[in-house]
Amino acid sequence: MHNPQLHSDGRLKHLLSIEGLPKRILNDILDTAETFVGVAEREVKKVPLLRGKTVCNIFFENSTRTRTTFEIAAKRLSADVLNLNVSTSSQSKGETILDTVNNLIAMHADMFVVRHNQSGAAHLIAQHVPDHISVINAGDGRHAHPTQGLLDVFTIRKYKPDMHNLRIAIVGDVLHSRVARSEIHALTTLGVPEVRVIAPKTLLPTDVEKLGVHVFHDMRAGLKDVDVVMMLRLQNERMSGAMLPSPQEYFKTYGLTQEKLHLAKPDAIVMHPGPMNRGVEIDSSVADGMQSVILPQVTYGIAVRMAVMAILAGGGQA
Amino acid sequence: MKLLIQHGRVIDPANQMDAILDVYIADGKIAGIGNAPAGFKADSTINATGLVVAPGLVDLSVRLREPGFEYKATLNSELQAAAAGGVTSLACPPDTEPTLDEPGLVEMLKYRAKKLNLAHVYPLGALTRQLEGKSLTEMCELTEAGCVGFTQADYPIVDTQVLWRAFEYAATFGYTLFLRAEDPYLAHGGVAHDGEVASRLGLKGIPAAAESLALATRLRIAKETGTRLHIARLSTAEGVELVRQAKQQGLAVTADVSAQHLHLTEMDIGYFNTMMHLRPPLRTQRDQFALCEGLKDGTIDAICSDHSPVDDDAKLVPFAEAEAGASAVELLLPLALKWASQQKLSLTDAIASITLKPASIMGVPAGTLSVNACADIVIFDADEYWKVEASHLKSQGKNTPFLNLELAGKVHYTLVEGIITYQQHSSN
Numbered sequence: 141m142h143n144p145q146l147h148s149d150g151r152l153k154h155l156l157s158i159e160g161l162p163k164r165i166l167n168d169i170l171d172t173a174e175t176f177v178g179v180a181e182r183e184v185k186k187v188p189l190l191r192g193k194t195v196c197n198i199f200f201e202n203s204t205r206t207r208t209t210f211e212i213a214a215k216r217l218s219a220d221v222l223n224l225n226v227s228t229s230s231q232s233k234g235e236t237i238l239d240t241v242n243n244l245i246a247m248h249a250d251m252f253v254v255r256h257n258q259s260g261a262a263h264l265i266a267q268h269v270p271d272h273i274s275v276i277n278a279g280d281g282r283h284a285h286p287t288q289g290l291l292d293v294f295t296i297r298k299y300k301p302d303m304h305n306l307r308i309a310i311v312g313d314v315l316h317s318r319v320a321r322s323e324i325h326a327l328t329t330l331g332v333p334e335v336r337v338i339a340p341k342t343l344l345p346t347d348v349e350k351l352g353v354h355v356f357h358d359m360r361a362g363l364k365d366v367d368v369v370m371m372l373r374l375q376n377e378r379m380s381g382a383m384l385p386s387p388q389e390y391f392k393t394y395g396l397t398q399e400k401l402h403l404a405k406p407d408a409i410v411m412h413p414g415p416m417n418r419g420v421e422i423d424s425s426v427a428d429g430m431q432s433v434i435l436p437q438v439t440y441g442i443a444v445r446m447a448v449m450a451i452l453a454g455g456g457q458a
Numbered sequence: 459m460k461l462l463i464q465h466g467r468v469i470d471p472a473n474q475m476d477a478i479l480d481v482y483i484a485d486g487k488i489a490g491i492g493n494a495p496a497g498f499k500a501d502s503t504i505n506a507t508g509l510v511v512a513p514g515l516v517d518l519s520v521r522l523r524e525p526g527f528e529y530k531a532t533l534n535s536e537l538q539a540a541a542a543g544g545v546t547s548l549a550c551p552p553d554t555e556p557t558l559d560e561p562g563l564v565e566m567l568k569y570r571a572k573k574l575n576l577a578h579v580y581p582l583g584a585l586t587r588q589l590e591g592k593s594l595t596e597m598c599e600l601t602e603a604g605c606v607g608f609t610q611a612d613y614p615i616v617d618t619q620v621l622w623r624a625f626e627y628a629a630t631f632g633y634t635l636f637l638r639a640e641d642p643y644l645a646h647g648g649v650a651h652d653g654e655v656a657s658r659l660g661l662k663g664i665p666a667a668a669e670s671l672a673l674a675t676r677l678r679i680a681k682e683t684g685t686r687l688h689i690a691r692l693s694t695a696e697g698v699e700l701v702r703q704a705k706q707q708g709l710a711v712t713a714d715v716s717a718q719h720l721h722l723t724e725m726d727i728g729y730f731n732t733m734m735h736l737r738p739p740l741r742t743q744r745d746q747f748a749l750c751e752g753l754k755d756g757t758i759d760a761i762c763s764d765h766s767p768v769d770d771d772a773k774l775v776p777f778a779e780a781e782a783g784a785s786a787v788e789l790l791l792p793l794a795l796k797w798a799s800q801q802k803l804s805l806t807d808a809i810a811s812i813t814l815k816p817a818s819i820m821g822v823p824a825g826t827l828s829v830n831a832c833a834d835i836v837i838f839d840a841d842e843y844w845k846v847e848a849s850h851l852k853s854q855g856k857n858t859p860f861l862n863l864e865l866a867g868k869v870h871y872t873l874v875e876g877i878i879t880y881q882q883h884s885s886n
Contacts, residue, residue: 144729159658238774258776259660260730268774281778282660318660345657346665 144266154266154275155448157284158325166329170294173440173447179216180442189450190219196249197223198240199278200256205414206278206288209438210253213445217453222249241265245273251452252276259283259318274452276445282316287448288413289322291441292370293330295433298440299409300367303327309336309362309404310353311394312372312421313343319413320372321351328352338362339394342383359394363403371396371412374421387420397423401431409433459501460484461876466506466837470513471810472826481511483833486875490829506837509870512809514546514834516816516825518636518714518762519690520787522579523854524570525563526555531767531854533567536787537576539853541880543763543788544836544869546577547817547824549636552584553611559584559595561603568604576879578834580606580822582636585624591615594627606820607634607688612737612782614642622679629685634821636688639676639697640738644668649778651741655724661777664739666694673697677704680711688819689713692758693738695748702757712819713757715749716764717793718784722746722859732773732780733859736764753811754801760816761797763790767855785855792867795840799866805840833876842868 143160147153152165179185195214197207207223214221226240241252252275254262259281266275279285293303300306308327314320314337327335328351337348338356349355356362363369379387396410410422410432418424427434463481468491470476475491482490482498489495520540523531540548550567552558558567564581571579583605587593591614600608608628615621628635645664650656652663673689677700680687692698692713701713718736723743727734734740752758766783773780786793790812798808817825824834843864848856872880 236771236775256776258778260777263730264774264776280660281776284660321658321660346652346663347654347657350654351658 144263152451155286155452156262156266156275156277158286158289158322158329159284161329163329163331166290166293166326169290169444169447169451170297172451173294173443176443176446177440179446180439186216186218188218190214190217190453193219193250193453194248195219195221195251195253195449196244197221197253198226198244198255199224200226200237200254200261201279202227203255203279206255209441210278210445213442213449216442217446217449219449237261237264238268241268245269249273251449253278255279257281276448276452279318281318283318283321285318285322287441287445288319289326290448291437291444292323292411292413293326294440294444295411295437296368296409298436299433303330303332306332306368307334307336307366308332308368308370309338309366310370310372311338311359311362311396313374313378314339314348314372315343315345316375316378317372323370324351324353336362336366340384359400360403363400366404367408369396369401369404369408369410371410371422373413373415374417379420391420395419395421395423396426398425398429401426411437414438459876460498462500462503463506463511463835463837464503466509466511468511468827469805469809470827471806471814472513473828475827476806481827481835483876486833486877488827488829488831488833491827504837504871508839509837510805510840511835511837513813513825513827514836514872514874515544515790515812516820516822517545517548517765517787517790517812518760518816518819520545520548520550520763520765521553521767521783522550523767524554524567530769533570534574535852535854536765536767537571537574537579539851540577540787541872541874542852542869544791544838544872545787546834546836546872546874547580547822548577548787549580549582549606549820551582551609551611553589553613557584557588559587559589561596561599564600564603564605575874575877577874578822578824580604580820582607582609584608585610585635586615586620589613591617591620594624597628597633598631601631601633606822607636609636609690610638612638614640616642618675621675622683625679625683625685629683632686634686634688634819636690637676638690638738639669639673640664641668641672644671649735649739650727651724651739653724653742655727659727659730659777666696666741666745669694669738670696670700673700677709677711681709684710686710691716691719691738691764692749692752693719693741693745695745698748698752698757702752705757712759714760714762714816714819715753715758717761717786717790718764718859719746719749720753720761720797721793726859727777730777731859732775732777733784733857733861735777735780735782736784737782750797750801753797754803760819761790761794761811762816763787765853767853768857770856773857783857784859785851785853785857788851788853789846789858789860789865791836791838791869792865795867796865833873835871835873836869837871838867838869840867842866844868
C-alpha cells in the first residue's frame with residue numbers, strides 16, 4: 141500500500157505518523173533539528189527558511205503547549221502563522237473538517253498543523269489537500285503524535301547517544317496514548333533493542349506486544365536496569381472508574397517515586413510529555429530531580445518542529 | 459405475454475439442474491424448462507448463449523433507507539440497484555425513520571415497492587417498539603401486513619428478560635428472529651476489530667468475544683424457547699464454531715455472512731479507509747478463513763449483501779465518525795462467485811447460497827426455477843470481468859470497499875415475474 145506520507149521519490153510529503161517512516165528520514169529530521177538547537181540562543185532567533193510561507197495551526201482539540209511550540213517553531217523559521225481553534229467555532233455550527241480545511245486552502249495556506257480528537261483526522265486532511273500543501277499531525281485521537289515521538293528520541297539521543305544499546309520503559313496509560321504509540325515506533329525504528337511498556341492490563345491496547353515491546357505489569361520488575369523512563373500522562377477522567385479504582389492506588393502501583401527509580405540504572409533519565417499530574421503518575425521530587433529531563437524535552441521540541449517544517453518545505457539546515 | 463430464454467446454461471440448485479436448456483415463461487411464471495409447453499409461442503426471445511440462467515437472487519439484508527433517510531438512498535434508487543445486481547427478492551431491516559414497528563408503515567412500504575415492481579420486498583419488522591429493546595411490537599399484525607420475520611437491526615436488547623420474552627412470543631406463532639450477536643457493552647464505541655490493527659491505529663476495538671458472548675446467550679434462549687433463530691452477519695471464527703455446535707445439537711438455527719466479510723479483513727482498513735468501516739467490524743484473516751470454511755461446510759447457510767448505502771459526506775470524516783456500512787447489493791453475485799471459485803466450489807454452490815438458501819430462511823416462495831414458480835430470473839456471464847466504478851453503480855450510495863476493483867460476474871438481464879427489470883446497457 142502506498143505510504144501517504146512520502147513522495148514517490150521517498151522524500152517526506154506529510155508527517156502523519158512515525159509508523160512506516162524509514163530510519164533515514166527519522167535521522168534526517170533529528171540531524172536537522174540539531175542545527176536548529178542553537179538558533180534560540182542567537183540574538184536574532186530567526187532563520188529565513190519559511191519566509192513568505194503561511195503555516196496554519198488548526199486545532200480541533202484544545203491545546204496550549206503544543207500549539208505554542210509549533211507557533212514558535214514556525215515563527216523562528218520566518219513563516220506567517222495563523223492559529224485556528226476550531227473546537228469552539230465552526231464544528232459546533234455543523235461545518236465538517238474538510239469544509240474548514242478547504243476554506244484555509246482558499247486563503248493560500250502552505251502548511252497545516254492539525255490536532256483532532258479522532259484517530260485518522262490528519263490522514264483524512266492529507267488525502268484532500270492539493271499537492272503543494274504539507275500536513276503535520278500534532279496529535280490525532282489515540283493514534284499518533286509524531287513530533288512528540290521525535291522530540292523524545294531527540295532528547296534521548298542527546299543524553300544517551302548509543303541508541304543501539306538502550307533499555308527503555310514507557311509507563312502508564314498506553315491504551316489512550318498517541319504519544320506512547322509514536323514513541324514506540326520511533327524507538328523501534330531507530331534500533332533501540334529493548335522497549336518495555338509498564339501498565340495494568342486495563343490501560344494496554346490489545347496485542348500491544350505486536351508493536352515490538354515487552355509487557356510488564358509489575359513496575360518494579362519493568363524498571364530494573366533501564367536507561368530511560370518515559371512516563372505518560374493519565375487523563376483525569378480515567379483515574380477512577382472501570383479502568384482504575386483511584387488515583388491513590390495508581391500512584392502506589394504505577395507512580396514514579398525516587399524509591400522505584402533506584403531500580404533503574406543510576407544514570408537513567410526521566411521523561412514526561414506534559415502536562416504532568418504530580419502525585420498521580422510522578423512524584424514531584426522525581427519530576428524536579430537530578431535525573432529529570434522534562435524541561436529540556438520542551439526546548440528540544442521547538443528545534444524538532446522547526447526541522448520537520450523545514451524539511452517539508454523542501455529546505456535544509458540552519 | 460410469453461418469453462423464451464434460449465440456449466442458456468440453466469442452473470437451479472433446488473432441482474439439481476445444470477444444463478444448457480431453454481426456459482419458457484408464460485404469465486409471469488416458469489411454464490417449462492427444456493421442453494416447450496403445448497402450444498407455446500414466444501412473444502419475445504432472449505438469446506442466453508454463453509450465459510448462466512439462474513433463479514433471481516434473494517438477499518437477506520438490503521437497506522432501502524425509506525422512509526426517512528432519502529438523502530442516503532430512495533426506494534427507487536435501491537430497487538434499481540437490486541435489479542442491476544440480479545436481486546429479485548430482498549428483506550429490508552426496520553431501522554428506518556420512523557421505525558418499521560407499525561403495520562401501516564409496513565403496508566405502505568410494500569405498496570410503494572409493489573408499484574415500482576423491481577423486486578419483491580419483504581420487510582423485517584422491528585422486534586421491539588422503536589427498536590429500543592423494551593417492549594414488543596404487534597408481531598401478528600406486522601406479519602399480516604407482510605413482515606417475514608423480526609429483528610433489532612443493529613440495535614441491542616440490553617435486558618435479557620425482554621430478550622427471553624421476545625423469543626417466547628415469536629416462538630408462540632412460529633416467527634423467525636433475525637438477530638445479530640453483539641454484546642452492547644463490549645461493543646460500545648468500538649469501530650474496528652479489537653486487535654493489532656485497531657491498536658496501531660488508535661481505534662476503539664470491538665473484541666471477538668462481544669460476538670461469542672451474545673451468541674451463546676441467544677443460542678441458549680433459542681434452545682429453551684424453541685424459537686427459530688437466524689444469526690445475522692457472523693464475523694468471528696468462534697461465532698462460526700458456536701453455530702456449528704448448535705446445529706449439531708439439532709437447534710433450529712441458521713446463519714448468514716456478509717459478502718464483504720468473506721473477502722476483507724481488518725488489514726484492509728489500511729490508512730483509515732472509511733469504506734472499511736463496517737458493522738460488525740472486519741476481523742482477522744483467521745476469522746475470514748473460518749467464515750469462508752463455515753459457509754462451505756453449511757454451518758453458515760447464506761451470503762447476504764448487507765447493503766447499506768450512505769451519502770458521500772458520511773464517509774468523508776475521521777474513521778470513527780464515519781457511518782458504518784457498504785453499498786453492496788450490486789456486488790452480491792460477483793462476491794459470491796469469487797468465494798466459490800476460491801473454495802473450488804461449483805457455480806451451483808455459489809448460486810444456492812444467494813437464492814435457495816436465503817429464500818428458505820425467509821420462508822418465501824423464491825430462489826428456484828421449478829415449473830410454475832414465479833419467473834424471477836437472473837441471466838449473467840460468470841466469467842465477464844467488470845470494474846466497480848461509482849459512476850456505474852445504480853445505488854445512491856457509492857460507498858463500497860471494492861471501488862475500482864475488477865470482479866467477475868456480470869448481470870445481463872434480470873426478470874421479475876417474467877418482466878425484464880434490468881438489461882445490461884450494450885455499448886453499441
